[in-house]
Amino acid sequence: MSEVKKIATRESYGNALAELGKKHENLVVLDADLAGATKTGVFKKAFPERHIDCGIAECNMMGIAAGLSTTGKVPFASTFAMFASGRAFEQVRNSIGYPHMNVKIGATHAGISVGEDGASHQCNEDLALMRTIPGMVVINPSDDVEARAAVEAAYEYEGPVYLRFGRLAVPVINDNPDYKFEIGKGVVLREGTDVTIIATGLCVSGALDAAEKLAAEGVSAKVINIHTIKPLDEELVVESAKATGKVVTVEEHSVIGGLGSAVCDVLCAKAPTPVLKIGIQDVFGESGAAAALIKKYKLDGDGIYEQVKAWL
Numbered sequence: 001m002s003e004v005k006k007i008a009t010r011e012s013y014g015n016a017l018a019e020l021g022k023k024h025e026n027l028v029v030l031d032a033d034l035a036g037a038t039k040t041g042v043f044k045k046a047f048p049e050r051h052i053d054c055g056i057a058e059c060n061m062m063g064i065a066a067g068l069s070t071t072g073k074v075p076f077a078s079t080f081a082m083f084a085s086g087r088a089f090e091q092v093r094n095s096i097g098y099p100h101m102n103v104k105i106g107a108t109h110a111g112i113s114v115g116e117d118g119a120s121h122q123c124n125e126d127l128a129l130m131r132t133i134p135g136m137v138v139i140n141p142s143d144d145v146e147a148r149a150a151v152e153a154a155y156e157y158e159g160p161v162y163l164r165f166g167r168l169a170v171p172v173i174n175d176n177p178d179y180k181f182e183i184g185k186g187v188v189l190r191e192g193t194d195v196t197i198i199a200t201g202l203c204v205s206g207a208l209d210a211a212e213k214l215a216a217e218g219v220s221a222k223v224i225n226i227h228t229i230k231p232l233d234e235e236l237v238v239e240s241a242k243a244t245g246k247v248v249t250v251e252e253h254s255v256i257g258g259l260g261s262a263v264c265d266v267l268c269a270k271a272p273t274p275v276l277k278i279g280i281q282d283v284f285g286e287s288g289a290a291a292a293l294i295k296k297y298k299l300d301g302d303g304i305y306e307q308v309k310a311w312l
Contacts, residue, residue, distance in 0.1 A: 005144075006169035010108040012147035013165045014039025017076060017106075019148075020155055021047045026072055027155065030065055032058045032079040038108045040078045058083040062091035062103075069101045074155055077103060081110035081164060085126035096160050097133040104154045104161045110140075111252035112280060112297060113168040113202060115290035122285035128257025130162040131230050137183060138230040140164040140251075140259075142204035145174040146227055149181035157183060164201065166252075168290045171205045174225075186233035188240075192222030195312060196240040199250040200226045200259045202299070203278075207250050209301025210308060219312065229259055234266045241273040248276045248308050252299055255279040276311045278304060 021027050021043055028050045035041040035053065044051035054061035058079050065075040077084070084107040085092070096103045107126060114122045130138045137157060141147040147165060154161040173189070189204070190211055199207035204225045211221040222240055226233065241247050247267065249260035260277035267273045280297060294300050298307060 005172045005175075007144040007172060008167055008169045009141055009144065009147040009165040010037075010039050010167055012144040013106055013108065013151060013163070014042035016148040016151035017043040018046050020152060021050065024074065024155065026074050028052065028068060028073050028075050030054055030061050030075055030077045032056055032061050032083065034079055037080070038078045038106065040106070058088040059091045062088045063095050065103045066095040066099070066101045069103050075103055076106050078106040078108065080121060080123070081107035081126045082121050082123040085123060085129045085162070089129060093133050097136055100135050100159055102158055102160070104163065106163050106165065108165040109167045110164045111166060111202065112285045112293050113166055113252060113290040115167065115293060116287050118287035119284040124252070124254045124280045124285065125257070126164065127229050127251070127253050127259065128261070131257065131262065135159060136230065137161045137228070138164075139183070139228050140201040141227050142201055142225055143170055143172045143174055145172060145179060146181060150227065153181055153183050166202055168202065170202050173205050173208065181227070184228050184231040184233060186236045187225040187227070188222070188236070189225050190221065190223040192220040193244060194220045195246040195248060195308065196222045196224060196244045197248045197250060197304075197308065198224045198226055198237065198240075198259065198263055200229065202252045202294075203250040203304070206299060206301045206304050210304035213301065213305040214308065217309070221308070226259060229262055232262050232266060234270070237263055237266050238271045241267055241271045245273065246312070247273050248278060248311070250299070250304055251279045253279050255281055276307065278307055
């Protein structure tokens with residue numbers, strides 16, 4: 001059996017920007033002294049005149065991006081998720097969200113898989129923060145294919161978009177001719193009748209692995225990839241919950257305020273359903289190898305399987 005191809009979505013982000021830059025002269029990229037890590041250096045090499053290094057001044061970078069958007073440019077402001085959503089929250093809210101500016105925020109190094117950088121850089125709160133900003137689209141792609149498509153969709157969308165990317169290389173799972181990315185639409189990856197597993201980002205491949213393990217024990221799990229946290233595909237979530245009667249959400253993010261909370265908000269209003277939220281359980285992360293941390297916090301296939309099995 002051939003080895004599964006793995007690519008970090010931050011790599012996908014940099015490559016997608018470089019490709020889009022060839023087609024759209026109004027696309028500009030801003031970075032906060034992290035072009036090598038966020039991979040916007042790929043765009044910088046191709047279009048140096050359209051890349052602006054704002055230095056270690058993320059708040060100022062968001063203001064510059066907002067200003068550029070008023071001139072007809074489509075800016076992608078790039079930095080680590082911790083700084084984009086945390087340090088610069090006020091500027092994102094007041095300078096980008098409130099006036100509904102056409103700014104795209106490329107937030108890399110999200111989640112606990114940042115690894116050795118430790119708790120200070122492992123942002124497990126960004127989806128929650130960005131969801132609270134009115135009019136902000138929030139996207140968390142699961143692999144290289146989806147990340148590239150998300151960047152292009154964000155460019156085409158008129159308004160603010162928060163894009164979440166990871167440092168860890170993840171399996172390519174959407175490499176098929178039928179795949180189609182659409183903002184606000186989830187993707188059914190596997191049909192099932194006993195439980196619905198709704199996953200996002202890095203955890204989608206783990207959810208598929210867990211579903212395989214459950215199938216071996218006679219449990220039929222439906223697996224849904226939710227790449228757009230906001231606006232959420234409410235119709236698919238409700239339809240699936242009614243069909244299986246049980247829902248599990250899986251995310252590399254705090255169980256407070258992220259995908260799990262978004263799903264519960266919808267279900268409690270439209271289709272009350274038992275829900276198990278798998279994610280970071282209201283704790284800070286820690287320094288360690290990314291794969292080891294994913295395993296410790298039970299976000300890999302084995303960990304998801306164990307938690308779903310025990311809950312069922």
